[in-house]
Amino acid sequence: xxxxxxxxxxxxxxxxxxxxxxxxxxxxxxxxxxxxxxxxxxxxxxxxxxxxxxxxxxxxxxxxxxxxxxxxxxxxxxxxxxxxxxxxxxxxxxxxxxxxxxxxxxxxxxxxxxxxxxxxxxxxxxxxxxxxxxxxxxxxxxxxxxxxxxxxxxxxxxxxxxxxxxxxxxxxxxxxxxxxxxxxxx
Amino acid sequence: xxxxxxxxxxxxxxxxxxxxxxxxxxxxxxxxxxxxxxxxxxxxxxxxxxxxxxxxxxxxxxxxxxxxxxxxxxxxxxxxxxxxxxxxxxxxxxxxxxxxxxxxxxxxxxxxxxxxxxxxxxxxxxxxxxxxxxxxxxxxxxxxxxxxxxxxxxxxxxxxxxxxxxxxxxxxxxxxxxx
Numbered sequence: 001x002x003x004x005x006x007x008x009x010x011x012x013x014x015x016x017x018x019x020x021x022x023x024x025x026x027x028x029x030x031x032x033x034x035x036x037x038x039x040x041x042x043x044x045x046x047x048x049x050x051x052x053x054x055x056x057x058x059x060x061x062x063x064x065x066x067x068x069x070x071x072x073x074x075x076x077x078x079x080x081x082x083x084x085x086x087x088x089x090x091x092x093x094x095x096x097x098x099x100x101x102x103x104x105x106x107x108x109x110x111x112x113x114x115x116x117x118x119x120x121x122x123x124x125x126x127x128x129x130x131x132x133x134x135x136x137x138x139x140x141x142x143x144x145x146x147x148x149x150x151x152x153x154x155x156x157x158x159x160x161x162x163x164x165x166x167x168x169x170x171x172x173x174x175x176x177x178x179x180x181x182x183x184x185x186x
Numbered sequence: 187x188x189x190x191x192x193x194x195x196x197x198x199x200x201x202x203x204x205x206x207x208x209x210x211x212x213x214x215x216x217x218x219x220x221x222x223x224x225x226x227x228x229x230x231x232x233x234x235x236x237x238x239x240x241x242x243x244x245x246x247x248x249x250x251x252x253x254x255x256x257x258x259x260x261x262x263x264x265x266x267x268x269x270x271x272x273x274x275x276x277x278x279x280x281x282x283x284x285x286x287x288x289x290x291x292x293x294x295x296x297x298x299x300x301x302x303x304x305x306x307x308x309x310x311x312x313x314x315x316x317x318x319x320x321x322x323x324x325x326x327x328x329x330x331x332x333x334x335x336x337x338x339x340x341x342x343x344x345x346x347x348x349x350x351x352x353x354x355x356x357x358x359x360x361x362x363x364x365x
Contacts, residue, residue, distance in 0.1 A: 173298010
């Protein structure tokens, strides 16, 4: 497939736009990424976007970040990946630096503080909703139930480093699902 | 050396963030509270800020924590450290993507990880709730906090409302009811 060429600057600015307007993270930003790289820039075929998303979810890191690296690599190699990555993260970094710089002033402003108390209350519900969605799609068999319950309990108790919980989950999947497949294959 | 510690911590967070977004909250919390870089209350502030600003939560928190602990250099270093594992992993995986995608070992590993991530996100919700309620004074304010949290859960999980609009609504509500 013939692909349009892209300059490093085009990569940077396209992902800068994506980074500046993606709230909420995760899969929420997919339509925006798709519009920019498929419809506006024509860098990627429409059906390739599914592969890009699958890959972005199968390696560590934020989805938007992984997408930017993947598309940058495809179009311009490592320099392209770095240009796209820097574009994607620059808006977040700049905005957070400004907020962090003025954070003490924010904290002494009673109106902002009250509004922010509302936001923090809503954040509890947002994270709970994310857990609910993730659980509904994954806690579908005995392994899922046990793994999710163990991860929850170990994480809340704070007894085990989270990194170990993640490694154990990966190993658990390899053992549990690997055994079942081995049996079927024979 | 604070720069090295920040770099290592956020590299680790980037490396073990599977499934994006909320999955890493528990890990970020363990890292930054464990190092004494922030109190649980400040962590909740960071999550709130990350929610109302654009960009992935991992980068938002890396920048914020880095800035608070070691200024601009700390902020840039932490932000780069959290995305470096992505750069390395995507570069490797794209080369072998067709084989990687179909490898049973990889598929099984992710099948095993998905419910774990769900459990970790649920744990993050509980930890954030505990940290938030600890600093809400007065029964009335606690009741309002619980109501806003519950209503948000309902409309986002079951009614598919746009989280950003919900956050704006919660901010307006907070302005009116909290004192």
